[in-house]
Amino acid sequence: MIANVTGMKCNACGTVSYPKHMVCPKCRGERFTDVVIEGEGTVLTYTDVYALAIEYETRYLRLAIVELDGGVRVTGQLLADKPKLGMRVRTILGIVRQGGEGAIQGLQFVAV
Amino acid sequence: MKPVYIAGAGMTRFGRSEWPLMQLASVASLAALKHAKLGDIPVDGVVVANMGAARMNRQTALGSALVDQLALYPATAESVENGPASGASAVKVGFQAIASGMADVVLVTGVERMRVVNGLEGTDFVASLSHPVAEYIYGVTLPSLAGMFARMFMDRFGVERKHLAMVAIKNHANAAKNPYAHIQQTVTMEGILTLPEAVVNNPPIATPLHMFDCCPVSDGAASLVLVSEAVAAKLGGPKVRIAGMGQATDTHAVHEREDPTDLKSVRLAAAMAFDRAGLTPQDVDVAELHDAFTILEIAESEASGFFPQGEGHKALERGETQLDGTLPINPSGGLKAKGHPVGATGVAQLVELTWQLRGECDARQVKDAKVAYALNFGGFGNNVVASVLQREVS
Structure with missing residues (x-):
């Protein structure tokens, strides 16, 4: 972790x-x-992906590219129910994948 | 650089194959060698393009393996792994060998056998080309990168789902005329978009992209015989020259690009290929673009220089990219319907264009094609190879 x-x-x-x-x-x-990559930002784009890699037991994943205030961009998992282009979000850390060596932690985005 | 010609082109039908990996590669290679009518002229070198055999087929060093299958010893042998651009990269390696004078005859074969693993494993294998820390761990797959690209691109340029469907309908119709295509079935706007049943027929894969926006997973192989000017003269027959090749790279993580809707590597690779060929996009009679996802055909048609930015979907709507349009795109059916055996794709694009320039495409023949263009899109645009072919009239 x-x-x-x-x-x-x-x-x-x-x-x-x-x-x-x-x-x-x-x-x-x-x-x-x-x-440290963290903070608030804006959703540049997102997708609900059903073509998942192995190691996911969910039906789909909601992924997004977010531009953080200050200009740095990140890819991560979007936890918002009603995603929209341009919506404001902030980063949190969560489990993003179950890898061979256990849970992998990374960036998730929640609505502000 | 010395001129380089394509003397022969061959391929297997794409789709699900029971043939082992090297049989696929050998069948395509023998078809290309027969097409070239080399007689007793020896093959100096072999280049094999492949992305996933080490993982999916537990086989490596495919160049050496193909030399052995075809008993071409002591020809030189190389294997090229360059993601989804492996095919055109391998052609580039063969091109360089002849252009430099190190070889007179090079066999270039792309091959992939990916239906041997299940769908999840196959998707995960291709996803391993994404950035391991900044993308892959989040569950990023190629469809998800295409979905995120599509949403931005469509929002910015007013592209609608009907435009994406038009790409699919066109390419399925072309593939129905191509005996080598994986999917030889036409589709309609009603069936994949407007009727209520379309929701079932065409489920989401990575929104806003749906199943009929995505290429199938295919097995297959494609092969070219490249020759020097001296050998081309000896062989006689139609002369198709590789007039120019260009290549460019971009950031590994898509989010790091200054403008993620701009396919900068495509623009640079295309400009380099046209510059080296001494030709322009306006000279092109037929093109094969890397439509692993329908949105990419539209975006690449702009970044390659055929249409201004934001105009690709309008040209599509006007029918300009149809088989009988002013610039037919993907007469083979494209990756969308011909199929996408990853390592074979870049070679297969040039196989189709060689046949087009030689007038050998029967029902899908583009009339009197003299200049052709191919774009092989690797990564999600982080490694792109463009090629311009020209038929020489003696």
Whole structure:
């Protein structure tokens, strides 16, 4: 289990990237500080996916791409009943998958 | 670079196959070699495209295996795994071998046998190309990436579900004229969208995409024989040249792209292919696009340069992309109906276009086609290969 989801802030140019890379996509810097990916944001898009990978026993999953305030974008599971483009959500941590080594924790979005 | 020609093209029918992996690859290869009429000219190299044999068929090093099946020793052998763009990438490897002068004859074969695993396992296998930490763990599959892309794209450009259905109807109608297609059944707007039964016939897969927006899971193989100018001259016959190839990559996680509705890698790969060919999108007579999902045919037709952004669905609505339109798209039936054996797809697109340029497509022949374009879309747009073919008139 993880305590939180982290991205990286480039020590040279300050760009925050998520997911992490070994090299800053903006300035090619190689030194970073971890930043916690969390907060409020806006739903850019979502889907109810019925074509699921193994390890899910639900009928469908509701996935979304959210743009967090500040500009960082994340993919995660949307827990809102009536999803809409542009709706306001905030991140929480929850179990997103049952992996080979047990439950995997990650980002979920709930309506604000 | 030295010019590179396609001397022969062959494939198996796509669909569910009882043949083992290497039999599929061998049958397509032998068809292409016979089509090329090589006689006693030796094959210098073999390139095999495949994505999932290591996982689904427990077999690796397919290039060496195909050389052995076809007794082509001591030909060189390579295997290319590049996600859903494996096929066109393998063609690129063969192209480079001939363009550089390292080889005169290269056999390129794409093969996939994925119906051997159940649907969940197959979906999960393809999903393993997504970002492991930022996408895959959340249950992201390729249909879900396509669904999220579709919702944004449709909202932004006014594309409706009826437009997606038009892609499916067109490509199923084309596939019904293609004896190599997985699905040879036509569909109607009523049956998949407007009648009450459509809810049952066409259930959601990844909203707003439904079953008839998604390609089937197929087994199959496709093969090309690439040759140098000297060999092409010796063989005689129709001369189809690979006039230009382009390739571009983009971020692994889709959400990291500046504009997730912009298929930037497609724009860059297409521009590179046309530039190298000395041709423009307006020169193209027939195109095969990577319609793993119907929305992609519309988006790729714009990003490839055939229509302005936001106009692809309007061109579709006007019938321009029909078999008898001004720019027929996916005369083979596309991935949507011809099928999508992942590693074979990029090769199969060029097999269809070679046959089109040689005038060998019977009921689905595009009249007097001289320039053709293919787009093989890997990842969810993070690795894309574009190709331009041209028939040379002597």
